[in-house]
Amino acid sequence: MRPSDPFFYLFALLALGLARACVCSQHLLRATLYLAGVLFCGAAFYVILDAEFLAGIQLLVYIGGISVLLIFAIMLTRGPDLLKDRPSPLRRNLALALSLSFMGLCSFLVLRTDWPAALPAEPHENPVRDMGVRLLNPGEGGLLLPFEVISVLLLCVAIAAIYLARPGSGEERPLS
Amino acid sequence: MTPKTLTLQDLLRTDFAPGGGTQEYFVNMGPQHPATHGVLRLLLKLDGETLRQVIPVLGYIHRGIEKICEHQTYRQIVHLSDRLDYLSALANNWCVTRVVERAAGIETNERIETIRTLMAELERLQSHTLWWGVFGMDLGAFTPFLHGFRDREELTQIFEDTIGARLTMNYIQPGGLLHDLHKDFAPRVRAWLKDFGTKVDEYDRMLSGNLIAQKRLVDIGALSGDEALGLGATGPVLRASGVPWDLRRVRPYGVYDQLDFVVPVGEKGDCWDRYWVRIEEMRQSLALCETLIENIPEGKTMLVKPAAKIRLPEGTFYEELETPRGIFGVHLHSRGKDMPWRFHFRSPNLHNLWCITKIAPGARVADIVAMLAGLDLIVPDMDR
């Protein structure tokens, strides 16, 4: 038993509970808060997996950016009808059956598979620096191209979002 | 066809149509809200942070003062006039006094008129000082509030020595003044005026020159001269819109005809002009007080026996004068008794308030606070 193992179970239980609450809650704003909780647990998982930098990014982007944006969007749009989301029993049972069978099948495969033992560890003095170097390295094992692609993508998304949500867009291009 | 009367319910309809893209909603500013300085209720129709419409709703501090006046003697009415615009109690007293004196044919002497003018000007300073502090607070700067109150406090104590009251003065009475001046009055006023001259400059440094304050005021809530006249606005609000109408100058009363002063007039009628006009009025009043305090003639201060009952002849009388916030008028209908048959006040704040309905649409929530502060409203004066 490693010292991090109890934390794994603690956060796993928390994440599962919050995820269940998130998909089942009829109240969208609360569901968003639960989602923030799940994402926070995600950051905790990254810490357990020795990826502190990733945990920080997860907090910054998911909690600071995405959760806040989601809450903003819910607040900006009106109506109590938006806040209640109650599926029909048939739909619920079907979804339950489907997701449970997916879970069962995959678990079966996971438990049946013989997982190889861990390879020897690659030591890193400063993983954050090494990641940065990898990201900006055009050569062997470098990720400069995907990095640039995703930068362009983010820029496009930012412009597209501003275009879509700019004031008056609703009247000019009615969606109906 | 009967003319349609708009009720509050009609006004409360939102113009929301599906597919419109925007959504309007109502917010109650008041009756308990820090920016309305009293129990004034403004219904704001908002779209996001932008104002679409402002609906003032009055009546939360209605006390029926005009009705009460019908059962009071003329001396008692003076007392009630304090309770309208409590920051210009002396001017209100004076206006009631003037209408009663004119109806009863009471002549006053030079000393009484000089003291009345001096007191009215000092109160203008007191009122504007308070306004300046509250104005700063409404813009979000809390420090001016306390500086304003600090300077007002000394003046209030000077008033207290002579008059015996701090807010509800009841000092200017038909036939003269309630008391003669306190023996320390002149030196204390001189010292205060000397001190206050530097304070006005300090106000300028503290708030007027501030970049944020200017950004919040310039070109916000512009009201043209015609609109101001149409809405019945008076006082600094009207003069900021470029109409040089000051009763002290156009229809002098008291000893104003012997005095030399400039009536500050704005150009655009925005919040900044209203601010600037009041600051400039402070400087002018300061100079007036400095002249007046040196030239108080000797004489009696009460020409009527205090116990005497004042009985006015039948008729209708009207007098008006310039209070710190605009024209205050008293309309008196007498049927020959010692009490009026009908007594009506024309209060400046009620008319000034209605300017907000003209200047607010299109502005932001924060702007309406700056506009209200610029109009310098006293709520008990509107509701009476």
Add this chain to the structure above:
Amino acid sequence: MSFFPVGIQHWLLLCLALFSFGLYGLLTRRSAMGLLLAIEIMVNSAAVLVVALIHLLHPGKLDGQLSALFFIALAAAEVVLALGIYVPLARSRPSGDVTQLNDLRG
């Protein structure tokens, strides 16, 4: 498989469970917002899975973390774009119910 030590299978099962919750949400939700929330859970569980697998199979190798970084960036882009569509949509019609969005049909 025992509770301790926590190994690959534990991580895989956890992420699978999270993913299934997301799937359930995706199938039951009607509002666009609810769908988005479910998708976020799924993306996040996938990212944790990748990091966990690389960490446990090849400790110290940074590929897992790097791909999770891309996951996070992509998820952010997706949410921003989804909200950019959602906000005008929800404003221009009575609700954000996706089953009612059938205007392009015939």
Add this chain to the structure above:
Amino acid sequence: MKAAWITTALLALHSLSAARDWTQPTLAERAAEAAGRSPWESAFWIGLGLAGTLAAMTLLGLSLVYAERKIAARFQCRLGPTRVGWRGTLQTLADTFKLISKADLVPRDADRLLFFTAPWLVVSGMLLALVNIPASPLLFVVDLNIGLLFISAVGALSVLGILLGGWASNNKWSLLGSMRAGAQIISYELSLTLSLLVIVLFTGSLSLGEIVQSQQEGWWLWRGHLPAMVAFLVFVIASTAELNRTPFDLAEGESELTAGFHTEYSGLRFALFYLAEFLNMFIAAGLAATLFLGGWMPLHIAGLQTFNRVMDFIPPLVWFGLKTGGLIFVFMWLRWTFPRLRIDQLLKLEWRFLLPLSMVNLLVAALVLLLGVYGKGGPA
């Protein structure tokens, strides 16, 4: 008698500063080190860190509120609290007890769950950031290798708390306030982070401990030339906005929104919001002091050996306190001097001025770094 006191005090000071070793392990490192030996020792260090943080939080909260009231009073020609305790020092404590004992009001149609959660979210965000501030080599709870990233990340928890608190109160003024707060904090987060990146660029590390160490030769404010100075200014402005303090206190502007997002809060939950506000101010000031003003490093001027020796004599905690206190005073000074901006002016300031400025500034910093002209001149 007096001489004896002074001697004792000097000796104590000297022992404190002599005990200083700039590579002292943090409390977390001590805990990790101790974990290898015995779990009890580890638990002791962890417990010490937690208890110390909580105690520091309470003490700091009380003293900051007291300082704000006294400083505000001086600006406004009045005295401030004078009655409870010596010169009113216990006034805030008395007020805290009053707040705790107040009736716990919840609006009728409020979303109770979110209403109760919001203040705790704000406080937890603040607490997580607080453990990262290096007050002195001895008083440094954790030195995360992603410290700076962590602090800006957990700041998001308070945004979440403010947004939810305003929404859950079921009050339109609160909602307006929280929307303003959200828009404002998200916008200013950008230039805040960009100004932090300048220092990260210079030091090549996100760890606050290493950032302090890197300033042994001189504070970044001087050594970083123009980019660091611009970054410092941007940081102060943006963090004032992040803290919702005047002139950027639109989220709770009392003359417009009554009290913004915490209009409906009372008692203990209000106290939590209030505490978080003041401690966030401490965190912002502490961060600025750490990044730009050398943290707990003493002021050294190259070439003045005697002067530097004297400066070394002052314990690091005092240095940190002085720098942070000075910056906190600046925040208070701004608050009691300026009027409030309007929401559109506020956003315009960020998007049209601060953000482009800090982007260009980051590029200039990179240029300075490439050309290698930094690291010289100025008081070290």
